[in-house]
Amino acid sequence: MDLLGGLAYGLSVTLAPANLLACFAGVFVGTLIGVLPGIGPVATMSLLLPVTYAMSPTASIIMMAGVYYGAMYGGSTTSILVNIPGEAASVVTCLDGHQMARQGRAGPALGIAAMGSFIAGTLSVLGIMLLAPPLTRAALRFGPPEIFGLLLLGFTMVTSLTAGSKWKAVAMALLGMLLGTIGLDPITASPRFTYGTLTLADGLGLVPIIMGLFGISEVLLNLEKGVEQEVFQARIEGLLPTREDWKRSAAPIARGSVLGFFLGILPGIGSIIPTFISYALERRLSKTPERFGTGMIEGVAAPEAANNAATGGSMIPLLTLGIAPNVVMAVLLSAFLIHGVQPGPLLIREHPEIFWGVIASMYVGNVMLLVLNLPLIGLWVQLLRVPYGILFPLILVFCVIGVYSESGNVWDIVVMLAFGGLGYVMRKFAFEPAPMVLAFVLGRMAEESIRQALLMSRGSFEILLTRPIATTFLALAFAVVVVPFALPPVKRLLRTVPLEKTEA
Amino acid sequence: MRRRDLGAAAVLLAFGLFAVTQARGLRFGSVVAPGPGFFPLCLAGALCLTSLALLVAALRATPEGAVVSAAGGRRFAVMGTLVALLVYALVLEQLGFLLATFGLLVFFFKALQRQRWLVAVVGAVATALVSHLVFKVWLGVNLPGGLLRF
Numbered sequence: 001m002d003l004l005g006g007l008a009y010g011l012s013v014t015l016a017p018a019n020l021l022a023c024f025a026g027v028f029v030g031t032l033i034g035v036l037p038g039i040g041p042v043a044t045m046s047l048l049l050p051v052t053y054a055m056s057p058t059a060s061i062i063m064m065a066g067v068y069y070g071a072m073y074g075g076s077t078t079s080i081l082v083n084i085p086g087e088a089a090s091v092v093t094c095l096d097g098h099q100m101a102r103q104g105r106a107g108p109a110l111g112i113a114a115m116g117s118f119i120a121g122t123l124s125v126l127g128i129m130l131l132a133p134p135l136t137r138a139a140l141r142f143g144p145p146e147i148f149g150l151l152l153l154g155f156t157m158v159t160s161l162t163a164g165s166k167w168k169a170v171a172m173a174l175l176g177m178l179l180g181t182i183g184l185d186p187i188t189a190s191p192r193f194t195y196g197t198l199t200l201a202d203g204l205g206l207v208p209i210i211m212g213l214f215g216i217s218e219v220l221l222n223l224e225k226g227v228e229q230e231v232f233q234a235r236i237e238g239l240l241p242t243r244e245d246w247k248r249s250a251a252p253i254a255r256g257s258v259l260g261f262f263l264g265i266l267p268g269i270g271s272i273i274p275t276f277i278s279y280a281l282e283r284r285l286s287k288t289p290e291r292f293g294t295g296m297i298e299g300v301a302a303p304e305a306a307n308n309a310a311t312g313g314s315m316i317p318l319l320t321l322g323i324a325p326n327v328v329m330a331v332l333l334s335a336f337l338i339h340g341v342q343p344g345p346l347l348i349r350e351h352p353e354i355f356w357g358v359i360a361s362m363y364v365g366n367v368m369l370l371v372l373n374l375p376l377i378g379l380w381v382q383l384l385r386v387p388y389g390i391l392f393p394l395i396l397v398f399c400v401i402g403v404y405s406e407s408g409n410v411w412d413i414v415v416m417l418a419f420g421g422l423g424y425v426m427r428k429f430a431f432e433p434a435p436m437v438l439a440f441v442l443g444r445m446a447e448e449s450i451r452q453a454l455l456m457s458r459g460s461f462e463i464l465l466t467r468p469i470a471t472t473f474l475a476l477a478f479a480v481v482v483v484p485f486a487l488p489p490v491k492r493l494l495r496t497v498p499l500e501k502t503e504a
Numbered sequence: 505m506r507r508r509d510l511g512a513a514a515v516l517l518a519f520g521l522f523a524v525t526q527a528r529g530l531r532f533g534s535v536v537a538p539g540p541g542f543f544p545l546c547l548a549g550a551l552c553l554t555s556l557a558l559l560v561a562a563l564r565a566t567p568e569g570a571v572v573s574a575a576g577g578r579r580f581a582v583m584g585t586l587v588a589l590l591v592y593a594l595v596l597e598q599l600g601f602l603l604a605t606f607g608l609l610v611f612f613f614k615a616l617q618r619q620r621w622l623v624a625v626v627g628a629v630a631t632a633l634v635s636h637l638v639f640k641v642w643l644g645v646n647l648p649g650g651l652l653r654f
Contacts, residue, residue, distance in 0.1 A: 051643050167557050171516055175550040178523055178544065185540035191539055192530055216589075223581040223616075389619075390627075392613040396589065397605055397635055404596070405645040421586055429512040444537035447543045459536030 003129055006352070015352050019059050023361045026063035027369050030070020034086045037222070039395050041071040041087065044214035045331040046207045049338060057339035058354050062361040064335050068328050069362065072271065073369045076113040076304050077380055080106060088366045089271045089307040092279045096292065096299030104297050105188060107238040108245050112297055113240070113304045114373045116249065116497055120257040120305035121366040125311025127261050128359055129318070132348070138469075139345040142321065144452035145463050147475030150323060151446040153274040154267030156480040158435045169435045172426075175444030176436035186448040187455075199411040206289055206334055208403050208412045209440065210327065212419025213426075213433040215399040219392050220424040239374055241297070249301035252282050258444045261398030263306075264313025268438065270326035271310040275303035279426030296412035312362065318343050318354060323445070327434055330441040507563035517555035523548035581616050588612070600650020601640070605632040 004424035010081045013019060045064050048136045052060035075087030080097035093113065100109040142150075159169040182193045183203025194200040241249065259281065260274040282302045283289045292299050317325045322344030324330035336343045341351055373380075403416045423433050464470050520587025526546050592608045599607070609628035613619045619627070639645040 050645050108531060157593070165558075165561075167554060167561065171551060171554045171558060174547055175519070176555060178547045181544045181547065186542055190531075190540050192544060193526060220582045220585060223585060224578045226578070315633065389613075389617045393609050394631065395606070396585070396612075397631065400589070400592065401601075401635065401639050401647065402595075405647060408646055410593050410597055413596070414590065415635055417586060417589050417593065420589075424582065429508055431512070443547075451538055453540065454536060461536075463650070 003133070006133075006356045007129065009352065010356030010358075011364075012060060012325040013357035014361040014364050015063070017378065018056065019062055019357065019361065020364070022055065022059035022063040023066050023365050023395045024368055027070035027073075027365045027372065030067040030072075031074035031369065031372055031380065032211075032383070034071035034074020034076075034090075035383055036386075036391065037078060037082075037084050037217070039085055040214060041411070042210055042217075042327050042331060043099040043399065044071070045328065045335075046210045046406075047215075047220070047398055048205060048333060049331070050402065050405040051336060052338065057336070057341050057351070058357045060335055060339060061332065061354055061358050064332050065315070065358055065362065066365045066446075069308060069365065070331070070369055072299060072304075072308045072311055073114060073117050073373050074380065075307075076117070076156060076300075077373070077377065078384065080109045081298070081381060082115065082384060087308075089275055090304075092275045092303040093150060093300055095279070096294070096296045099293065099295035100300065105295065108297065109300050110377055111239040112241045112245060112249050112301045116253045116301045117308040118257070118366055119253055120308040120358055120362065120371075121312065123257045124261045124264075125359060125362045127309075128312055128315055128362075129189045131265075132316055132320055132355075132359075135316060136345045136348050139320045140492030142345070142469065143400070143467075145467050145470040145471065147321075147323070148446060148453055149464065149470040150267065150321070151442050151449065152319075153443055153473050153477040153480065154323075154325065155439065155446075156477045157266055157268030158438050159268075160480055161246070165430070168431050171303040172433070172436040173439035176197020177438030177446075179209075179288040179436075180440045180443035180446070186444060187451050199409060199415070203444075204415060204440075205412055206246040206330060206441065207406050207421050208416040208435075210331065210437060211312075211399045211403050211439060212416040212421075213423035214327075215395065216416060216420025217423030217427065217433075219395055220420065221427060222388065222394065231470060239377065245297050246414065248297050252278075252302035255281065255285075255304040256302035257309040260309030261313040264310030264351035265325070267314045267317060267323065267325040267442075269310070270328070270434065271314065273308045274306040274310045278302045286386045300491060313357075319347060319358075320345060320452060322347075323440075324441055327437045330438065333441075399417075509558065509565065513562055514556035514557050517552060517559065520548055520552035520555055524552065584616060596650075597648045598650055600613075601647040602632050602636050604649055605635065 009476050014023060029044065029048070030041065033039050033041065045067050048064065048067065052063065055063070071087050072089055074091035074096065075085060076093045077088035078084050079090040079093040080101050083094050083098040085091040085094055097109045097113065100106065154172060159166060159173050169294065180203070182200055184190070184201065185192055191231045197410050202238060255276075256278040259278050260271075263274040263277065264271065277294075279299060279302060282298045284294045286292065286298065287294075288296075311328075314329055317334060318329045322333070322342060324333045333343065340356060341347070399416065400413055403412050406412070426433055426436075453463050455462075464474060518595035524545065527541050527544035528546060531539035532541045532545060538647075586607060586612050592604055596604045600611025606628050609631050610624050613627050614621065634645070640647045
């Protein structure tokens with residue numbers, strides 16, 4: 001199937017009523033949780049997993065993807081109006097977005113965030129469409145050594161690009177991998193660390209871990225510090241950015257889109273880091289870098305474009321290789337597996353309706369989001385006035401429902417609570433939960449792939465160095481560790497990001 | 505900062521050592537033909553080394569001011585929430601989703617937020633009922649019936 005044919009086919013899939021409804025539900029829920037602080041796309045998507053049992057695989061994936069990119073739109077609203085990022089990926093948007101709001105330019109700020117997201121979202125779908133089919137063909141030649149090389153690259157990325165201490169990220173990644181070894185050994189199926197319990201025999205569930213680390217612990221932190229709810233009171237008018245605004249934002253949006261998309265493809269990056277890098281890049285390129293942080297529209301346009309483009313980019317490793325490059329994609333991978341569909345190089349041939357349907361749904365979803373987020377912005381602002389006292393019990397009950405209904409096992413709630421407590425303590429001690437979860441997911445795959453590779457080569461590690469693709473990945477992984485030390489400019493660029501100001 | 509990091513590194517080191525002792529019980533195999541215990545043991549060992557590095561870094565850092573800890577009432581909210589959820593998990597299947605959720609919500613509204621009884625009870629009933637209807641009846645999610653059997 002050629003590109004246009006594929007897209008047309010995808011559109012016909014998306015426009016089927018059930019899928020269209022799923023798409024709308026996804027982007028609506030995504031915007032909703034994007035606006036609400038304290039619950040993000042990761043926890044929400046895990047929560048929705050059991051809901052998708054009754055849906056077709058295509059509709060499920062369309063909905064889940066919608067939640068993810070929908071949250072990127074919603075997250076900026078809270079950043080601009082309340083100075084609280086609705087999502088971690090909108091942290092940077094606070095810097096200039098909220099300043100714009102204080103100067104009475106909330107409208108254009110929201111407008112450019114939505115338009116920038118829309119443009120970036122659309123461009124990234126185009127990118128997926130162009131890149132995924134050739135990558136799929138390349139991926140068909142991937143064996144265990146190549147997969148292992150790619151995963152190793154992911155580990156080095158996730159630990160070396162962390163905002164906080166590198167050693168802490170390494171410790172968390174190791175802890176995550178160690179937790180991932182609980183359950184049955186992937187090659188010999190002998191039990192490890194199960195202590196004779198059935199709950200542990202299947203290994204720890206991804207959903208309880210995610211809900212604990214990203215749902216429960218977030219609520220606990222908010223309960224402790226108290227959520228300020230100082231909603232911006234002035235009327236929001238003039239959502240359309242002026243011609244001058246457009247002139248200033250066009251290039252940042254374009255750069256943010258490209259940067260976000262390609263960074264998003266890389267394993268271990270996610271949608272947060274691209275926003276920091278694109279903000280830093282705009283400030284570098286600006287003639288007036290000192291004015292960043294005082295309400296520069298470029299500082300809103302670029303990172304908002306970057307986070308949306310990154311969501312698109314991160315679909316590529318999942319769709320073509322079946323590898324989750326970040327935590328959100330790990331949840332999406334579970335959604336595929338629940339429905340008995342294995343994403344990877346064979347997806348495009350065996351399930352073209354899912355492959356093209358999801359891609360086309362992202363076009364449609366982005367249009368829906370533009371409508372949801374521009375004319376209906378007032379509705380979401382009202383939502384910000386819901387007191388946290390009402391919100392947090394609801395979030396907790398939803399977490400419990402999500403975890404219990406996925407397995408029907410009460411102990412999974414206990415696992416979730418344990419990770420909720422752990423996540424709370426971790427954040428107090430400045431440890432990031434994301435490397436841990438990603439390593440938890442990828443660790444199992446890494447162990448399996450290297451052990452299979454060694455079986456293939458009868459115990460010789462040379463197999464990693466004689467296959468060009470695997471060797472390339474290993475070299476890249478090595479470079480990721482070494483380059484920041486060797487190239488001061490990279491380090492400086494990363495350091496210009498005002499991280500301490502945005503630790504939310 | 506310093507004491508905080510020291511504590512965290514020590515806990516990680518303790519966990520790493522524990523994991524080493526546990527992983528030694530599994531068949532190790534060899535480097536060229538790893539057994540089930542190979543990776544756990546390597547990971548646990550690496551975790552120990554990393555925590556040692558963190559420990560050294562924390563020791564070398566200059567001591568800073570005391571850690572700002574949460575106010576008493578707020579800390580009660582955190583602990584109370586965790587304990588309440590734990591109790592909830594343990595009684596969920598006996599009591600059923602509706603009753604257990606009702607109890608949990610009354611606790612949240614009354615004990616943590618000091619709402620009036622009327623508000624707390626009505627709010628709890630409404631929330632439990634609506635989530636029952638939405639998740640169990642409408643979306644067909646599997647939730648325990650318990651005492652009320654529905």
